[in-house]
Amino acid sequence: MTQYLVKEGVKNLIHPDEQLITTHCCYCGMQCGMHIRVHKKTGKVVGVEPRYDWPVTRGKMCPKGVTAYQTIEHKDRILRPLIKKNGKFVEASWEEALDLIEKNFKRIQAEYGKDALAVFGGVSMTNEKCYLVGKYARVALGTRFIDYNGRFCMSSAAGGFLKTLGIDRGSTLPWTELEHTDCFFMAGTNTAECHPTSIQWFWRAKDKGAKLIVADPRETPTARVADVHLDLKPGTDSALANGIMHLLIKEGYVDEEYVNERCNNYEELKAMVEKFTPEYTAKITGVAPEKIVKAAHIYGRSPRSVVMFARGAEQQSKGVDNVSLYTSMALLRGQIGKFASGVATFTGQGNGQGGREHGQKSDLLPGYRKITDPEAVKYISSIWGIKPEDMPGPGVSAYEMFDEIHKGTIRAMHVICSNPAVSAPNLEYIWEGLRKLDFLVVNDFFLSETAEFADVVLPATTWAEDEGTTTNLEGRVIRIRKVREPLGEAKPDWMILSKIAERMGKGKHFQYNSAREIFDELRLASKGGKADYYGITYERIDKEDGVFWPCPSEDHPGTPTMFKEKFGTPDGKANLAVVDWEPAGEEPTEEYPHYLTTGRVVFHYLSGNQTRRVDFLKEQCPVPYAEMHPELASQYRLSNGDLVKLTTKRSSMVLEVRLTKAIRKDTVFVPYHWGKELAVNQLTSACLDPVSRMPEFKVCAVKLEKVSAKEVKAQ
Amino acid sequence: MRKIMYLEFERCIGCRSCQAACRECGGHEAKERNYVEYVDFMESRQTYPMLCMQCKDPACARVCPANAIQITEEGVVLSAMEEKCIGCRNCTFGCPFGIPKFDFEANKMYKCDMCYDRSKYDIAPMCASVCPSDAIRFIDFDEMQALRRRRAQMNLVEGKKPQEGNKWEYVPEFFGVYTD
Amino acid sequence: MQRLEKSFYSKTSMYAFFVTLVLFFTVWIGTGKFQHIDMALLGYLLSSFIFAIGLTVRMCSWLLRPATYQVVKRSLKNLKDKKRVKRNIISILKTAFENIFLQKFIFKRGIYRGVQHFLIAWGCIGSFAITFGLTFGWMRFDLVDSDTYQIVVMDLPTITMKAHGIFAEMIYNGLNITAVMVLVGVCMALARRIVDKDVKVTQRFEFDLFPLYLLLAVTVSGLLLTVSYTFLDGWMHHYITLIHQITVVVMLVYFPFGKLFHLPIRPLATAVPMNYQEEWKVDTRPCKKCGATYSSDEQIEDVKGILQAQNFDLQLADGSFLADYCPACRRRMRVMKQLNMEAPKGNPYGPIQTLNGIQISGFGKKRSDEFYNIPKEEEKVH
Incomplete structure (x- = not known):
């Protein structure tokens, strides 16, 4: 059987001694299609070939995607279980490692109860694995403490969508429709760097005359070509969205029929946004009022528009509010559930969509079922073959698990596919927690910063050594070979x-x-849930270029466009968000006078555990830096390449300065992909969103100080 | 109809996929041969991709004392032939676009060959295949003509004449690569 | 000189004539006025003459290329320059030893390739030296007594040696040794060209493979001769001789016109340290725009000269040449020109604009408000 899928008329370069295997990239939510080149005789991976006929990405890849195959046979791979003895890792057999784990897990649970164990999952792995992590925690370990790194990534979007639309699917429309859209409103998304292969759709739409409105404190490569760039202060998204809605209502751009028929809370919303005049909004957001007005007109007059956002709006203590307000913007214009229009979030992690649907979250069971719902517990227990009363209750969110460690409730942890020692906020607290654990097991294929804290490291496979499915940012379930x-x-x-x-x-x-x-068990477990995968099979995925969930039966065509008739709320109506603006958890003060915001660069993925090991990516961006406006820099006598000490309430670090006028004058930007002393998350604030429990990575107050290389060495 | 390369600098998002992809090409020995550079990072994040224009009458070949730069029947200007190249770097300094690179260790020049292993079968070169922004495209000649016509039209709509003549002032006749 | 040149059809034919003449003269001397000419080698002798003529013709046409001419001209000028004696000597010695003798740069491309090329190169050069020495009669062995041979070079007796001594064996087997070197090298090269698909990308049969097969044929037939008379009592000796002779003739005639011609042009590599780059990897000339060093004055002068000679000077409106700018600045100029943004528009001291107003639909284009159909102020009041 061939593993190479190709449509008629598409030519690939195939060397006679090699074969192509069709799969998807291991990194972000775009899940770009690719073929991996494998040497026939040796079975070794030798390279990559574009998958021109994958409808979402058309063979396009970002530099991470092009070099992804290099991680598979990388020299740093962990090939045998590692056990820490006297502070050093020693290779061991699987038997030894499992013996040790069994002994410690059993001892700790006997001493401190079942909940003394915790599982920290991740969503850069297949649906099958994500599903099993949830089941593993609840059935095998019987603990209620399970959560995953999506709390640092997607949970605000999930929370906002659930609140307004009732179902959390990252995009309400398939991305192949984006080229027909007339207007994109993008907030807090550095699309060109974080989801580069999606740019083709925006540029194609732009070729046809589409307009682009970008809200971002930095003039990102996307904002550079925007029709209006709303250069807002970090943490003021909710004010901006309210301001735009104020104008939509005032200028009569609201689709009254749609809103009356399909939405709740319209009157309350009207009352709330009354005060958000352009001037008031401008005062909060720091955006010129003309720009807000222009943006509102452009957005309001476009017949088909998509509101999009990403971590910039979500990784805030008001993340859920931001998401529901931006979603309400789309609702006011009557866009959701129609062709080439709607609302979408750029899913960050490879399987950020699928991974959060199947029970890795502390309060969810497979199929997006609530663990607090007795019916759901009963159904899932029957699938898992346990008694409903044995199902543990809801746990706490990822960051809060570290609070539990500090309190002594959690004594041992199993980290799977995640690197919280880089990706969590307020890192010194996290590191202390990891050190405090009695026993830490980490599954990984490279020795991550978290794995260095571990007592046992178990060698996991890369994405290319196992099969499975993932769900991309559209909600399309696709197949990894x-x-x-x-x-x-x-x-x-x-x-x-x-x-x-x-x-x-x-x-x-x-x-x-x-x-x-x-996967077959997962299908059954998700059957009847919100994220219904029951009708999806591996064969259908191959035949139909992926299947969009919900897909309740094998003859169901899947659901590319969501909410065509009704929303996922109990009454089938969308809930418009009625939320006032509130300041971020940490605003600049006299002592810490500037904003610090963090983000990604195109060359690295998440905690950089994989990408920092790939030569090309390492060469392009070897260390983090502090990006700032020359006007801000001159106040501290800083010039390009100087060293600056950034200090927040939590910690401080020294970075090289990179000057550009393409950023707000009161904001410093630092990419976050590095660990240890290079990790900007030492500085970030752990202020959590009240609903999604997402930490506020994107806003905190910072103090700058020029330092010389000599001083740094002396320390 | 043979396909050609078409560059649109404004579309570039600076992701450098084309450079990563260039390393993947057969015969490139894991060294990229194209460029992605900032116009001026202080002012803007505008980047541009640059690769060999595959001139019909290449200056690099003209200034090569060893006669090492050959053109294939398809019109692709190849890297200096390893056995002839004496390592003088005249090509680098003769090229009006600053394209040829030089490997001091191995004492040889290397330059974009439009992924000759692919383009000779009419398969898109790696850089054009992966470019997420379509800043580098491998398209039919007619499609390129249409794109440029449309561009000129848009400019006229906006009341500005495209200054075509000005653009091509020092540009010799091209094979293959067109820019806009 | 000019009058002499005019009496020939062309410069090339003049050189070819003199080369033939000189060679003929050396043969005359070497063979003691044709007394010791080895009739068995007559075929080789003839083809060697053709080889010499071919090589002269190719060298001439190569030197006539403006680029080569310019570089050689500067090399000769620099060689005569008394102030540069030290640099010249160092350059020549260094190139001769590292580049030509050791072929270090090929080893840097890979040990396998280095070994392979080293074997072929020195095998070939050794074989040529012995073959030409014998065919042109520059060198021969005379029997002094039953146990002693004498080597006669250019008809002048030199050292004597024992007929069966180690030294003698090495001399007799010289060709066999070089042939084995070539054989091993050629086999390595062929193996590489079969296995490595990257090499295949630009390889052409007539250019890259034919010379290898030719060398293979020459060495194998030559070695078979040795095998035939040493181990097989001269079995098939006559036919093998004939085959060997044919292959050698083909190779000698082919040599100046194919890939193997890179051998005589290699010494030009001396020009790099001698003319352009005194210290390896160190550039001295600053770019006219950004000031970064990128080359040397002499090299840029040469590049400009070469292009000027071909009416292809790449001069800009302000009188400067593209060669005056570093490659990075040239790339940027190209792009900015393409975007019609060579100089900042309006205020020349203002920030660089990347939005030029003539791009397609929104790509950096500032669109007029009409495009958005935004209502006018008075409309908005209502």
């Missing part, structure tokens, strides 16, 4: 989890021989 046999003694996460489950005496619930069997 196995490209080669696992390297060394590495095992896929699902196999590792099953083995530990067996040791914990729950082996009968984890009898899997392949990822496909897990």
Whole structure:
């Protein structure tokens, strides 16, 4: 059977001694299609070939995607289990490692109760694995403490969508429709750097005359060509959205029929946005009033528009509010559920969409079921073969798990596919927590910063050594293929989890021989839930270029466009957000007079554990830097390449200055992909959103200080 | 109809995929041969991709004392032939676009060959295949003509004449690569 | 000189004539006025003459290229320059040793390739030296007594040696040794060209593979000769001789016109340290725009000269030449010109604009308010 999928008339370069295996990129939510080149005789991965016929990305790849294959056989791969002895890692056999885990897990649970164990998951892995992490925590370990790194990434979008639309699917429309859109309103998204392959759709739309409105404190490559760039202060998105809605209502751009028929709260919303005049909004956001007016007219007059946002708006203590307000903007214009229009978030992690649907979240069970709902618990218990009363209750969010560690409630942790030692905010607190743990197990294929704290590191496989499905940022379920046999003694996460489950005496619930069997169980578990995967099969994915959930039966065509008739709320109506603006958790003060905001660069992915090891990416961006406006810099006598000490209430770090006029004069930007002393998350604020429990990475107050290289060395 | 390369600088988002992809090409020995540079990072994030224009009458070949730069029948200007190249770098300084690169260690010049292993079969070169912004495209000659016509039209609508003549002032006749 | 040149059809034919004449003269001397001419080598002798003529013709046409001419002219000028004696000597010695003898740069491209090329190169050069020495009669062995041979060079007796001594064996087997070197090298090269698909991208049969097969044929037939008379009592010796002779003739005739011609042009590499770059990897000339060093004055002068000679000077409106700018600035100029933004529009001291107003639909274009159909102020009041 061939693993190479190609449509008629599409030519790829295939060397006679190689074969192509069709799969998707391992990194962000775009999940770009690609073929991996494998040497026929040796089975080794030799390169990558564009998948020209993948409808979402058309063969396009970002530099991370092009070099993704280089991580598979990378020299830094962990090939055997590692056990820490006297502070040093020593290679061990699987038996030894599992013995140690079994001994410690059982001891700790006997001493401190079931909930003394915690599982910290991640969503850069397949649906099958994400699903199993939830089941592993609840069935094999029986703990209520499970959460995942999506709390640092997607949970505000999820919270906002659930609140307004009732169902959390990242995009209400398929991205292939984007080229027909007339206007994009993008907030807090550095699309060109974070989801580069989506740019083709925006540029194509732009070729047809589409307008672009970008709200971002920096003039990102996307904002550079925007028709209006709303250079707002970090943390003022809710004011901006309210301001735009004020104008939409005032200028009569509201689709009254749609709003009356399909939305709640319109009158309350009207009352709320009354005070958000352009002048008032301008005062809060720092954007010129003319620009707000112009943006509102352009947006209001476009027949088809899409409101899009990403971490910039979401990683705030008002993340859920921001998302629901921006979503309300789309609702006021009557855009959701129609052709080439709607609302979308740029999912950050590879499987950020699928991973949050199937029970890795502290309060969710597979199929987006609430763990507090007794019916859901009953149904899932029946699938898992446990008693409903054995199902643990809801736990706490990712960051709050570290509070529990400090309190002594959580004594041991199993980190899977995540690197909180880089990606969590207020890192010194996190590091202290990791050190405090009695026992830490980490699954990874590279020795991440978190893994360095571990007592046992289990060698996991890369994405290319196992098959499975992921769900891309559109909500399209797609298929990842196995490209080669696992390297060394590495095992896929699902196999590792099953083995530990067996040791914990729950082996009968984890009898899997392949990822496909897990997917079949997942289909059943999600059946009838909001994120219904029941009708999706591997064969359909291949045949139909992926299937959009919800897809309740095998003859259901899937749902590319959401909310065509009704919304996912109990009454089928969308809830317009009625939220006032509130300042961020930490605003500049006299002592800390400027904003610090963090973000990504195009060359690195998340905590950089993979991308910092790839030569090309490392060469392009080896270390973080502090980007600022020359006007701000001159107040501190800083010029390009100087060293600056950034201090927040939590910690301080020294970085090289990079000057550009393409950023607000009161804001400093630092990319976050590095660990240890290079991690900007030492400085970031852990102020959590009250609903989504998302930390406020994007806003905190900072103090600048010029330092010389000599001073830094002396320290 | 043979396909050609078409560059639109304004579309570039500076992701440098084309450079990563260039390293993947057969015979490129994991060294990129194209460029992505900032116009001026202090002022704006505008970047541009640059690659060999595949001149019909290449200056690099004219200034090569070893006669090492050859043109294929498809019109692709190849890197200096390794056995002939004496490592003088005249090509780098003769090229009006500053394209040829030089490997001091291996003592040889290398330059964009439009991924000859792909383009000779009419498969898009790696840089054009992966470019997420379509700043680099591998398209039919007619499609390029249409794009440029439309561009000229848009400019006229805006009341400005495209200064075509001015643009091509020092540009020799091209094969293959067109820019706008 | 000019009058002499005029009596020939062209410069090239003049050189070819003199080369033939000189060679003929050396043969005359070497063979003691044709007394010791080896009739068995007559075919080789003839083809060697053709080889010499071909090589002269190719060298001439190569030197006539403006680029080559300019570089050689400067090299000769610099060689005569008394102030540069030290630099010249160092350049020549260094190039001769590292570049030509050791072929260091090829080893940097890969050990395998280095070994392969080293074997072929020195095998070939050794074979040529021995073959030409014998065919032109520059060198021969005379029997002094039953146990002693004497080497006669240019008809002048030199050292004597024992007929079966180690030194003698090495001399007799010289060709065999060089042939084995070539054979191993050629096999390595062929293997690489079969296995490595990257090499195949630009390889052409007639240019890259034919010379390898030719060398293979020459060495194999030559070695078979040795095998035939040493181990097989001269079995098939006559035919093998004939085959070997044919292959050698083909190679000698082909040599000046194919890939192997890179051998005689290699010494030009001396020009790089001698004329352009005294210290490896160190540039001295600053770019006219950004000031970064990118080349040397002499080299840029040469590049300009070469282009001027071909009416292709790439001069800009302000009188400067493109060669005056570093490659990075040239790329930027190209792009800015393309965007019609060579100089900042309006205020020349203002910030650089990347939005020029003539781009397609929104790409950096500032669009007029009519485009957005935004209502006028008075409308908005209502």
